[in-house]
Amino acid sequence: MPNYRRLQIPGASYFFTVALARRPSALLLEYVDDLRGAYLDTIREAPVFCDAMVILPDHLHAVWTLPPGDNAFPERWRKIKARFSRRVGAGCAGTGAVGRIAHPTRVSSSKRAKRERGIWQRRYWEHMIRDEADYQAHVAYCWGNPVRHGLAARPSDWPWSSIHRDIRLGRVDADWSGGLGEGMFGE
Numbered sequence: 001m002p003n004y005r006r007l008q009i010p011g012a013s014y015f016f017t018v019a020l021a022r023r024p025s026a027l028l029l030e031y032v033d034d035l036r037g038a039y040l041d042t043i044r045e046a047p048v049f050c051d052a053m054v055i056l057p058d059h060l061h062a063v064w065t066l067p068p069g070d071n072a073f074p075e076r077w078r079k080i081k082a083r084f085s086r087r088v089g090a091g092c093a094g095t096g097a098v099g100r101i102a103h104p105t106r107v108s109s110s111k112r113a114k115r116e117r118g119i120w121q122r123r124y125w126e127h128m129i130r131d132e133a134d135y136q137a138h139v140a141y142c143w144g145n146p147v148r149h150g151l152a153a154r155p156s157d158w159p160w161s162s163i164h165r166d167i168r169l170g171r172v173d174a175d176w177s178g179g180l181g182e183g184m185f186g187e
Contacts, residue, residue: 008071013051013129015138018077019059019121026057027119031088032160035060038083042076051135052142055160056149061142063129073126081120088119140178147177 020027028035032055043050051063066073129135146158155163156174166172 007126007128008073009128010071011066011068012071013063013065013135014073015127015129015141016062016064016073016077017059017125018062018081019124021118021121023058027088028055028060029057029160031084034087035080035084038080038087041083042079045079046070046072046076048073048076050162052139052166053162054142054145054158056145056151061145063135063138063142077124085119143172143176144178 035055047067049065051065053062054060064073127138129138143155143161143163146152146161147155152158155161155176155178156167163172163176167174167176
């Protein structure tokens with residue numbers, strides 16, 4: 001197996017896509033409070049500035065800015081995923097459901113050997129933000145993603161988005177559409 005390397009620059013901003021192993025699913029919305037709790041516990045230990053985040057049924061997108069001198073985003077994602085998995089439980093290789101998840105999840109022998117519960121895809125997508133235009137495009141991508149997936153008519157209609165924080169703080173207008181439909185990049 002190739003040795004996967006991530007560009008880890010201390011204090012940089014990154015865009016992430018983190019997905020469930022089983023798609024389509026609505027697990028992240030069904031257990032959104034558990035996901036929030038896992039996120040908050042992790043960020044309390046190792047702070048980041050969350051520039052934007054959106055939670056969709058089976059994946060999430062985030063833009064984070066790391067503290068100066070810190071490049072440990074992989075450890076943060078590992079902890080968020082592990083804490084969420086422990087909170088909701090998971091079925092194990094044909095033994096049925098355990099924890100609070102009502103449907104069984106098949107877990108491969110390689111995942112069992114690594115004590116993974118099979119809820120998340122092993123890898124996630126990260127992109128280091130290059131400049132202000134790249135930053136703005138990725139924040140807009142987070143906020144507009146529910147509209148692109150047909151889950152909301154407007155970004156502000158989707159309840160699981162950081163756009164609401166930025167509307168409250170006056171950073172963005174409640175009617176922001178971000179040029180949706182103008183051919184923004186895909187997932």
